[in-house]
Structures are given as C-alpha cells and as structure tokens.
Amino acid sequence: NVAEQILGANIQNQALLPLIVIPEKSVKGDFDLGYTTYPGIGHSKVDGTGLYNLSVLNNALTPINKLTIIDVLPFVGDKNLVSAQDGSYPARDTEFPVTLSGPITVPSGFTVYYTSTAPIDGLAAYDAIAAWETSPLDYSQVRAFKIVMDNGVTIPTQESRLYSFGVDTPNDYSTAEKIAWNSFGLSIDGGMTYNEPNKVGLEITAYQLEGTSFFDTDKDGNYDAGESAIPGVLVELLDQNDQILKTTTTDANGYYIFNIDLPGQYKVRMTTPEGLTITNYQPIVFDETVSS
Numbered sequence: 407n408v409a410e411q412i413l414g415a416n417i418q419n420q421a422l423l424p425l426i427v428i429p430e431k432s433v434k435g436d437f438d439l440g441y442t443t444y445p446g447i448g449h450s451k452v453d454g455t456g457l458y459n460l461s462v463l464n465n466a467l468t469p470i471n472k473l474t475i476i477d478v479l480p481f482v483g484d485k486n487l488v489s490a491q492d493g494s495y496p497a498r499d500t501e502f503p504v505t506l507s508g509p510i511t512v513p514s515g516f517t518v519y520y521t522s523t524a525p526i527d528g529l530a531a532y533d534a535i536a537a538w539e540t541s542p543l544d545y546s547q548v549r550a551f552k553i554v555m556d557n558g559v560t561i562p563t564q565e566s567r568l569y570s571f572g573v574d575t576p577n578d579y580s581t582a583e584k585i586a587w588n589s590f591g592l593s594i595d596g597g598m599t600y601n602e603p604n605k606v607g608l609e610i611t612a613y614q615l616e617g618t619s620f621f622d623t624d625k626d627g628n629y630d631a632g633e634s635a636i637p638g639v640l641v642e643l644l645d646q647n648d649q650i651l652k653t654t655t656t657d658a659n660g661y662y663i664f665n666i667d668l669p670g671q672y673k674v675r676m677t678t679p680e681g682l683t684i685t686n687y688q689p690i691v692f693d694e695t696v697s698s
Contacts, residue, residue: 429603434459435609448609455575458573502584510570586607641674644674645670645673
C-alpha cells in the first residue's frame with residue numbers, strides 16, 4: 407500500500423511527502439485470529455474487547471529525534487484528525503463509542519498522556535486546550551491519549567516502535583453490525599503539524615433468535631391472521647449439549663427474542679401451556695458462524 411508508506415497520505419489527504427516515516431495501525435477483535443489493517447475490519451462482540459497496535463518505522467536516512475502521536479478514541483460524530491485539502495474535517499463515520507480499558511503500552515523512552523477533554527478540530531489546537539495527565543483515575547473516561555518521545559531519545563533509521571492499547575465495546579445489542587473507526591495523528595516536528603495514516607474499523611458481530619407463541623387454530627404451523635398470541639410462555643435457549651443458557655417468557659404479543667453473543671449451535675425449548683399441544687412440531691436449531 408504505497409499511500410500507507412507516505413507520511414500524511416490517507417484516503418482524505420493525499421500529500422505526497424518523502425518516505426520519512428511508515429506508520430500503520432491494526433486492530434484485533436474477540437473473533438479475530440490475528441490483527442487486521444486497512445481495508446480489513448476487526449470483529450468483536452457486544453460487551454467485548456478490541457486490541458490496537460500502532461507502529462512507526464523510521465524509513466529516513468537519519469534518526470528521528472522528535473515523535474508525537476495523538477489518538478482520539480472512536481465516538482459517534484467523530485471526524486478525521488487531519489484536515490482535507492480544502493481545510494474541512496470529514497466524518498470518520500464511527501457508529502458506536504469504545505472506552506479505553508487500561509494504560510497504553512509503550513517502549514522505554516516514551517511518555518503517555520491522557521485526557522478526558524472533548525476533541526476539537528485540529529490536533530495542534532486540541533493538544534493546546536486539552537487537560538493532559540499521566541495517571542487518570544478512570545481510564546473509561548479518557549477521550550484521547552498522546553505519546554511523546556522523551557528528550558534525548560531517537561529512533562534509528564530502519565527501526566520501528568510499537569505501541570498497544572485495549573478498548574471495551576458497549577453492552578448494547580443495537581450496536582450489532584456497526585463499526586467504530588480509529589486512526590491516529592503523527593508528528594515528527596514537535597507537534598506543530600500532524601499527518602494521519604489509514605483508519606481501521608472494529609465491527610460488532612451479534613445474533614438474535616426470535617419467535618412467536620400462538621394458538622394454531624388450523625394446525626398448519628403458521629401464525630395466520632386471526633390467530634391469537636399466547637403470552638407468558640417460558641422459552642429456554644440451550645447450547646448443543648442441552649444446557650440452559652438463557653430463559654425468557656413471551657410478551658403480550660406472544661413474542662420472544664434472545665440476543666446471542668458467540669457463534670455456534672443453539673436450540674430453543676418452549677414449555678407447552680397446560681391443556682395445549684404443539685402442532686406441526688419441528689426442532690429449532692440455530693447455527694451461525696463468523697468469518698473474517
């Protein structure tokens with residue numbers, strides 16, 4: 407990916423600068439075997455986790471003696487960190503927020519700062535107004551973090567540095583099939599100007615199993631017009647070994663739903679109301695897998 411190897415080159419900002427620094431961001435969700443880079447997308451679950459790696463390779467002929475990274479965590483309504491050529495900040499298109507799960511892992515010679523200040527356009531401007539601290543009391547309140555290379559430290563030519571952090575995804579099933587986008591700003595001039603490599607996405611994968619309990623007047627197994635719902639029926643979600651995972655009861659409309667986090671094979675068992683029998687019975691088996 408030539409654009410990834412050009413400092414400042416991304417989808418929105420195609421500044422053709424020398425091959426000084428090669429930045430890359432990757433993500434790994436709960437369902438992923440390894441880390442994914444753009445244009446791939448990581449996959450996680452509701453109330454799950456995501457892991458990010460930020461790498462910086464010095465591709466210059468001389469050591470890098472200044473390096474600042476600012477990463478704004480995904481939130482609904484977020485924007486790209488670096489402006490487009492027309493000066494605007496296009497939407498980053500995040501559909502759900504994530505929260506930082508703990509401290510950033512950095513190599514020796516780097517200091518991490520955290521802030522709960524709401525982001526504004528322009529990383530240099532944001533850096534100036536944000537309240538930065540090195541030891542936040544609550545990592546879940548962090549909106550962004552900054553990694554600064556200490557004075558006297560350098561990155562020799564053709565050497566890279568890796569920075570890692572983890573996030574938590576919301577316990578909210580409405581986030582299913584939605585994506586959180588993350589990117590970072592990189593400066594090698596002391597934070598005066600920033601450039602932004604390609605963003606990476608983390609998608610929530612979740613499943614729902616639903617059905618209706620009703621009086622099957624014509625005994626054809628179908629919920630037809632004029633047939634009445636049966637509320638209050640006990641419904642159980644079972645695994646492939648018939649172990650009960652979840653229970654619920656049908657609502658006033660005879661409806662039930664189970665939210666399922668993990669791919670696999672599941673069964674549904676309903677308790678037949680007294681005096682009734684099940685018509686046209688067919689075992690319900692739910693089998694779903696995730697591919698990435």
